[in-house]
Amino acid sequence: MAWNDRILGIVTLLYLFLFFIHILYFALRKEQIMKFMWVTLYVTLGLHTLGLLLRWVESYKLGLGHAPLSNFYESLIVYGWSVSIILIVMKRHLSFPIITLIASLISLFLMGYASLSPSVQRHIQPLIPALQSNWLHIHVITCFMAYASFVISFIAGLLYLVTWKGIIPPRDTLDEINYRSIIVGFPLLSAGILTGAVWAHYAWGSYWSWDPKETWSLITWIIYALYLHARLVKGWKGKKIALVSILGFLSVIFTYFGVNFILSGLHSYAT
């Protein structure tokens, strides 16, 4: 087994461990436990990054030489990695264990799905000519950072609909976290769509061709634009706006998974 696989395996276990740390916190309610959780998250992110880098190095050894951003397996791993980065970027706003708990579960799901699902190709594949572009890196990274921010928005939106004293943060805080994560995600998604368009222009001769993945990312973008306007201009608050953010995330999921499995298009993750 290659080193990158081994390390990414450990990283997967660490996400499970993070989940248990949260459970321990809810059992004992000691603030030190959450401090320990953040430290573990930093370590996990470090190893996760190392795993990705080693996979990159490994691809050079195989004579294929490309960043680990090219197939469905790699995109799942990068998605999990992006969720951790966004957690750390937004740390100041996320001092609520329930949010980091759900986020670590989502990372665990992404990593576990990547390494266990029989339908996911795990070996390093060669890069088809259309993907051999520097735009690949910036496009994929901005998109997944955006998707990761929307994970937080989704969690905040869902929790808004639930009441559970002592576990769920106050509603105003959830609303604020939701907005904050969309403020991070929306510009990133815009950058992702735009870099994708520039890349498509250089690879195919057309910056926009209404391919299903492009179209769904536009739909996602429109939903979050509606969120921003409903909140800022129409002054929507509460449940209604939480539902818009949940709808936005469903659209993210469809853009990422649904398009691959249900619709077909130019994008290489489609199998």
Add this chain to the structure above:
Amino acid sequence: MSVIKNKFEGADKGSSQGLSHSIYSFLASIRFTVLLLSMIAVGSIFGTVIKQGGSAEEYLSLYSENTYRLITLLGLDDAYHSLWFYGLIMLFVVNLSLCTMGRFSRFIKDSKRRPHLPDERTLLDMEMHFEMDFKAQDEMNYPAASHEVSKAGQNRENLLGTNSEVWTRGAIMRSLEGTYRCVYKETEGAVLEKGSLSRYGVFVIHASIILILTGGFAGTMLGYKGYMVLRKGESKDQALIRGAQEKAQPLGFALKCKDFKVTFYPGGEPKDYVSTVEVIDNGRVVLEKKIRVNDPLSYKGIHVYQASYGKTPTFLFNIDGENVTLKEQDTYSKGDLLLMVVRFENTVHNFGPGVLIAYLDNGEPKTSWFLRDVERLRGKQLQGVNIRLEEIKEDLYTGLEISRDPGVWIVWTGFAMILFGLYINFFMYHRKIYVRKGSKGIIVAGTALKGRDAFKQEFAKIKGNLNGMER
């Protein structure tokens, strides 16, 4: 009808102001935006679940006849180019333009007003404020400090008041100087701000959306997309535009394919497609370039992309002792024989590659297979002429995508602007700090519309720094 109840929007009082006004305010309203964007999103979904640009047979194999009729009636077989989709986008442009222009003119009017320094009461009512008691200053500090103030103060301050007051205000102003800009000053105090650029964010974002759509529109009106297939050595000066009826589009210059190569990874997957192409303008070779996927050729506003490749077979026949090279669809005649190469098959019933020849047998059309690997079927006599298939060669040809899009630079500008706009809107904060002489000391107060929590922290830090200086 009273359309708008929102204090942020232009015309507030719907019903009393006549029909044209309420139509205007509806067209400029966020309610209309929500409606339009939702319809655009739903319309786009149709385009991703219904096959686009298929043939009638394809649709009829998927849907019933009635559904198919509905699909064509609504233009859902080409949703993104249907009338209703263009209509929605046009309405959206109108909506966005009216709304943004209305807001912008109000914004300009507002910003022309002199900034004003609120009175003591108002400042003390602000959520973020503190007072610095200048009477409590340590007398010992003045001589050194007042020297500094007079230096720094020449263009900034012409304050009246006691030494200690001057000193305190000077110190406050100086401590804010690096990050804040003084926009207004009077004897009683001053207004400082930072991040005022962020107020332009919304306008930049909205304007760039219009710009991007304009660029896209310019591209569809003034540009084209076509393709060209070139065999090695071949040159052409026009592209073909796809459609029910293919149209030729002259380029104004010719492209000649000097070479085409495909390389593969060890596992057999394609690694690189490279066409070496010459641009011939006015009979002269002006440019030579290796076109790869992701690395197009650009000449006179026309872009040439590596899109696909394929193989065309050529057949070497020996016809009555003469070597003849023929391609598919070629015809050839010799004596009584008139033949045409109909088609090539890689394997004919497991017997290897073969080519189908059509010929006239006493005026009647007949066909006959020539198989390269079956000796008995390799040579034949047709109409008394001996024909033998000597060899089949497969030449690679390159498929180039050709496009001209004069709008693309407008679109790129829009992209850059929208990212800049998003950045200044979301990551710069407009913050104001008021410094005013009050009855007990100097009042420092701050306001911010967005990012209040972050501003609270910054404000606390400012306060801490100033208190540190006091000691």
